[in-house]
Amino acid sequence: MSQIHAAIIGGAGYTGGEMIxxxxxxxKVKLQSVHSSSNAGKPLYTVHKDLLGETELIFSEQPFTDIDVLFLCVGHGDAKKFLEQHLIPDAVKIIDLSQDFRLPSGSAFGNKYFVYGLPELNREQIKTAQHIANPGCFATAIQLALLPLAQAGILSDVYTTGITGSTGAGQSLSNTSHFSWRANNIQAYKSLNHQHIKEITASINQLQKDSPLSDVGEGPGIHFVPWRGDFARGIYTSSTIDCSFPLEEVNRIYKDYYNGHAFTxxxxxxxxxKQVVNTNKCLLHIEKQGNKLIIHSAIDNLLKGASGQAVQNMNLMFGLDEKTGLDLKANYF
Incomplete structure (x- = not known):
């Protein structure tokens, strides 16, 4: 295939903008069309101002025409509605960035089955998949901090705190996304009840010995308190578990697990x-104090946590090097 013809549904938001x-x-990609029902007929640069001089594409009323891959950059619940309302040719690969198909219990839609698109967990399945459920941003950061321990069978109950930038709340304004509220402020939200906990648990159960592949299961508990941060983009998490292994052995487990993975x-x-913002990387650092192991994880929520990971998945699905088009440098200062 000389070029991959792509279309985006929901191109006006933060995730859609990064995808564009x-x-x-x-x-290897030709962007055929970008759909936005509220901006149809307008040039992309009227919404994404930085694209002035980059493209003359116009937001389309038609969702897709003659494409190889379709990216669903829509709100949670809207991906399923879109698929109910539109007949997508079987040959078109679909990468959904909402949470609609991420859990094992909800991964099927008619004759379509969605593979969970975390390359560090399911790379071989992604290569042969027709449909991908792209992971959530917090879920990506926390899972990448825990997967090596789960595979080693030594993961106990996890206590995680994590902070995210305002872009994680989407482009629509709310009381907690206004600059005047976010500036010089921080707040916990959805304590122990964040929607990504089930997603994380399903992946842990997939690796942890003798645990069922399910949304919940009997594996380690994930106790997660997320925070809203006073910055635009990025996620930083710190996960604490009980662990008797020496730090040197834990570091070896992580290096072995991520050997050959392109971005972690x-x-x-x-x-x-600052090391990860504007990149598709996940960086990890491990500390140990007594019997407590702390794994720190950092990603860009709009790239490795969303659009960058979606492109990584597309590369794998089409037989490309997974780093193609993702050679991005952090904006450190």
């Missing part, structure tokens, strides 16, 4: 958000 930017610069790296020194 990545696909416009992807050497273990750092010997403490990590920070």
């Amino acid at each position: 930017r990545l696909l416009l610069r992807h050497p 790296f273990l750092s010997e020194s403490m990590i920070d958000l």
